[in-house]
Amino acid sequence: MNGWRILLFGGLLLGAQLPPAPAQDWSGIRDGALYLRAPQGDTLQVDWRPAWQAEANAEHLYLQAGDGRLLAQRDIAAAETRGSQRWTLPAGNGDLRLEIPGYSFRLYRVRHGDDTAALFEPVKQHFCAELPAGTQLYFRVRAGERAVLAGKYHGGVDGLHVERLSDGHQLDLPLSRDSHYSRSDRIELPVAERDQVWSLRLRGHGKAAFWLDGSANLFARRPEHLFSPELERGRVGLTLHDEVAGPTPRLGVGLPYTPPEAPELLARLAPRAANHYSFVDVTVRRPHHEQAFRPLYFTRYGIDADSTLLSQTGRRSVLEADDASHAGLAAWIDGIRALGGAGRHYISFADEPNLSYPDYPSFASYFAAMARQVRATAGAREAGIRIAVPASSRLVNGPTSADASARRGLDWARRLLASHDEEIDALAWHEWMVRDLRATRVYRDSVRQAAQLVGLDEHGRPRKALLLEQTNLSSGNDVSPYEQETRFAALWWASVAINAAQDGLLEQLNWFLATDDEEHFKGMIGRTGDGRYVLKPVGEAMAFMQRHWQQEVLRLDNDAFEVDTLAMRTGSRLVLFGVNKTPRRQEVRLSGAPLACHAQEPPRLRLFDAEAPDATSDAAVLDCTQRPWRFGLPGESLFVLEWTAP
Numbered sequence: 001m002n003g004w005r006i007l008l009f010g011g012l013l014l015g016a017q018l019p020p021a022p023a024q025d026w027s028g029i030r031d032g033a034l035y036l037r038a039p040q041g042d043t044l045q046v047d048w049r050p051a052w053q054a055e056a057n058a059e060h061l062y063l064q065a066g067d068g069r070l071l072a073q074r075d076i077a078a079a080e081t082r083g084s085q086r087w088t089l090p091a092g093n094g095d096l097r098l099e100i101p102g103y104s105f106r107l108y109r110v111r112h113g114d115d116t117a118a119l120f121e122p123v124k125q126h127f128c129a130e131l132p133a134g135t136q137l138y139f140r141v142r143a144g145e146r147a148v149l150a151g152k153y154h155g156g157v158d159g160l161h162v163e164r165l166s167d168g169h170q171l172d173l174p175l176s177r178d179s180h181y182s183r184s185d186r187i188e189l190p191v192a193e194r195d196q197v198w199s200l201r202l203r204g205h206g207k208a209a210f211w212l213d214g215s216a217n218l219f220a221r222r223p224e225h226l227f228s229p230e231l232e233r234g235r236v237g238l239t240l241h242d243e244v245a246g247p248t249p250r251l252g253v254g255l256p257y258t259p260p261e262a263p264e265l266l267a268r269l270a271p272r273a274a275n276h277y278s279f280v281d282v283t284v285r286r287p288h289h290e291q292a293f294r295p296l297y298f299t300r301y302g303i304d305a306d307s308t309l310l311s312q313t314g315r316r317s318v319l320e321a322d323d324a325s326h327a328g329l330a331a332w333i334d335g336i337r338a339l340g341g342a343g344r345h346y347i348s349f350a351d352e353p354n355l356s357y358p359d360y361p362s363f364a365s366y367f368a369a370m371a372r373q374v375r376a377t378a379g380a381r382e383a384g385i386r387i388a389v390p391a392s393s394r395l396v397n398g399p400t401s402a403d404a405s406a407r408r409g410l411d412w413a414r415r416l417l418a419s420h421d422e423e424i425d426a427l428a429w430h431e432w433m434v435r436d437l438r439a440t441r442v443y444r445d446s447v448r449q450a451a452q453l454v455g456l457d458e459h460g461r462p463r464k465a466l467l468l469e470q471t472n473l474s475s476g477n478d479v480s481p482y483e484q485e486t487r488f489a490a491l492w493w494a495s496v497a498i499n500a501a502q503d504g505l506l507e508q509l510n511w512f513l514a515t516d517d518e519e520h521f522k523g524m525i526g527r528t529g530d531g532r533y534v535l536k537p538v539g540e541a542m543a544f545m546q547r548h549w550q551q552e553v554l555r556l557d558n559d560a561f562e563v564d565t566l567a568m569r570t571g572s573r574l575v576l577f578g579v580n581k582t583p584r585r586q587e588v589r590l591s592g593a594p595l596a597c598h599a600q601e602p603p604r605l606r607l608f609d610a611e612a613p614d615a616t617s618d619a620a621v622l623d624c625t626q627r628p629w630r631f632g633l634p635g636e637s638l639f640v641l642e643w644t645a646p
Contacts (some may be wrong), residue, residue, distance in 0.1 A: 024118060024221050026110040028130040030207075031102025031123040031435070035218070035229045038116040041091045044098070045111040046074075047084045051130070054081040056398030056405040057105040062438055062561070063087060066094015068234040068584050070561035078397070078405070081106070089116075095229040101436030102126060103474075117225035119218040124211040125184060125480035126435070127154040133205040137219040139212060140226045141189060141196050147215035149200075151175050152184040156206020162189070165197045165223065181478045182521060184209075197223050231584040236560040236633075238576075240567055240592035245553040246461065246504020248568055249273075250305050251497060251546060253524060254470055254513035259293040261515050262533035265525050266301065269539060270546040273508040274306040275469045277351070280319065280328025281312045287331040294335055304343030305508060307428060307469050308332065309351040309391055310370075315519075317351040321369035329373055337383040344384050346426050346467060347374065348391035354407040355393040355400075360415060363390070367416065371423045386425035388467055389416045393475070395429040395446050400475065414453060417464075426465035427454050430512070432475035435483070437491055437581040438561070443468075444499040451505045462505055470512035471496065472522050479522050487636060490541035490610030494579040494638050497545065498564040504553040511542070537610035541638060544608050548640045550575050562586070563633065576641040583635035590629040596645035597624035603643035605631050610638065 023045075026034065030051065036044070046061065061074040071093065074085050089096060089112075100108050102123055107130060112118060120137070122128035141147040151160050153175035160173040173187045189198070200219065202208055211217050220226045252273030253266075260266045274297060282289050297303045310329060311317050319325045329349075336345050349370040350356070353363040371387055374380055392409025393399035399407055409429050417424060427450050434442055447466060454464040473483050473492060483489055493511060500506050515533070516523040524539035535543065550568030556576075558565050563586050565578035574594070580586050597603070604619035622631055622641065633639055 023111045024114055024116070026118070026120060026221075027107070027132075029100050029108040029110065030104045030106075030129055031126055032100055032128045033121045034098045034110060035119040035121065036089065036096040036098065036112060036116055037118075037227055037229075038089050038096070038112070039091055040115060042089045042113045042116045044087045044089055045084065046086075046098075047109045048076070048082065048106040050081040051105055051107045053398060053400070053404040054105045055079065056408065058397060059104060059106060060101060060439060060442070061085065062099040062101075064097040064099070064561065066096065066230060067232040068560070068562045068582065068586075071096070076106075094232050097229075099436065099438050101434070101439035102128075103433040103435060117220070117227055119220055119225070119227065119229065121218055122209075122211050123435070124150070124217070124482040125152060125182070125209065127152075127156070127207040127209045129208050130156065130206055131202060131208045133202075135202045135208075137200045137221065138223045138226060139198055139200060139215075139219050141192070141198065141215045143192060143194050145215045146191055147189040148186050148213040149173060149189060150184050150186045150211050150213060152209040153177055154207040154209055157202045157204045157208040157210070159203030160210055161201045161203060163199045165199060182481050186213075197226065231582075234560065234562060234584045234586040236558070236563045236586050236588040238565060238588065238590045238592075239557040240576075240590065240595065241555040241557070242593045243555045244504070244569070245502070245555050248501050248504070248549060248551060248553055249468075249506040249509045251542070251549060252303070252306070252508060252510040254510055255297060256513070256515060256517065259296055262525050265533055265535055265539070266514060268535065268543045269514070269524055270543065271301065271303055271514075272305065272546070273510055274303045275510045275512065276306055276308040277311050278308050278328065278332045279311055279313045280325050283331035284324045284327045287327075287334070290332070290335050291338065295339060298339055298343065306343070307346040307348060307388060307467055307508065307510075309348050309469070311351045317353075317356040319350055319366060321366050325370065326373055329370060330377070333374070333377050333380055333383075333385060336385055337379055339383070341383050344386060346386045346388040346428065346465070348388045348428055348469070351391060352393035352399065352430060353390055354409055354412050360406075360412055363412070364416065364419070368420065371420060375423060386465070387423055388426035388428035388465075388469075389413055389424050390428070391469060392429045394431055394433070396442075396449055400433070410449060410453060417454070424464060426467050426507075428467040428469045430470040431468060432472060435473045437488075437495060440492065440495040440499050440564070443496050444502050447500055447506050448503060451503075465507045466505055467508045468500060468506060468510065469508070470510055472512050474522070477520050477522070484522050484538070485526070485536060487537045487609070487611045489536065489538035490638070491579055491581050491636060493538050494541055494545065495564045495581055498566040498577070498579065501553055501566055511538070540613040541608070541610040544610075544613070544638060545577070548575050548577055548642070560586070563588070572644045572646065574643055574645055577639070579638050580633045580635060585635055586633040588631050588633060590641075591627060594645035595624070595627070595629060596643060598644065601644050603629065603641055606640045606642075607634065608638040608640070
């Protein structure tokens, strides 16, 4: 049905006409959310058109009720570059939220009745919309708040002008053309004893990035439409089944081309998998170069499952089947054989070839030559060496490049499997640009599509191993400190791991990368101003996850949209791991089997805050005498519920 998947609850209707009353118009949205307060009900109209490479990218819209329930989901197929969606919004569902997840390859226009108050919540640091010249919005700063207006130049809007409505006080914020993505321009707003409403006028047109720190990051078309969204308490219904879906994936990180910079912190992350690079221009000159650190990760940290990408230094990822590439591959094989045959070691012959190679035939010819070399090398398979394809930039959607629709990782993998099925042991890919916490469910869909492509064996397992070799919110170094340096990344990583693991199909899942470097400020380990290495909140979350990660995935039904959960088991030990992705408090009800209640070993609930790991609660005993089990979750938190069962 043309990519449709609509969930309807509480009187939500389709196909209604826009009311004759004047409509409010929000155009050009690429990444953000709208809060809608429609006490009399309303009709919501969403239209979209292509911005860039829309034909290579499927997208999704989410409409939530005031208590966080998912009222409707609109799946937009890649081929649907233009389209529209109408929803009738009945009264009584609280303050609604329409999510337009970024990074979006479409321009969205949202219209609603004039009586409906709407607030736009823009993403921070990244551009949120493409807006016309003279765009004016309004925001409110509460009494006593130390608000900061911030913005970033993305080639469009180049300045922000604000005026306080109470007295006409004005401020200007020019946006500098700073090439460093993580930097932004900021101006402090004066603190007031009373609530103040400000107008914001954008200077210039095109891509716009503006936001508020220290105050609600919400903007209205009219000052009278400003309100404070009410986050009603959410409800989560979980049903556990005594049925193993499959093994959990090994959680890992991308490792440096050196010994670890912070060995004690890497040990705290406890990676059980890893992604490496092997630079052929280095090993062709010094064949044993990688032996200075590669065995260390194997022996000291026990990482016996990994994947490696052949490449060159200087981010030169296009290799040819020449003497240098063959010599580099031979040096890598020799290094793996020196490990003594332990572990499983996947090799991908290029880093994101669908992004970097001129076309598919160029890469396919190179792949065939390199695969022949591996198969012809005595002892390679006995050493645990396996071949993975295509290590693509993204899988279901295309890479961020021209002609992306002809470069989808799934399509390149399909063509390689058709020609080289017997030589291929694994399907590998990298996933980027899913930056919205509510959109991480697409990771589950990607794993399912990968499994569907390779097929299942008689035991229901993928015929080829599935490896999500690298993932992060953004590709390259286009990263936001609001994401990478805060609990946001911790919530995101927990949610990604849960969704990717949910069906027991994935073998490895690696966060890219372990430690910040000069080209990527997206590590789990960062550096302070005085040069000390520290775990970022996402690193603290990883350490917490690894302590509670089990061997098998149990089937679990979850009716919530904002809370992701994964049921796991090792022997008699059961763990329910989850994440509440939003500030809303949630009430959880758990039913099903096996729920065992032992007086000597009752279920224990542990809450975790990645930004305050030392303040993480001690395990609280859960009252298991009543069914279903019940417990509450604070906003933006990770949790673990543990118990034992026969």
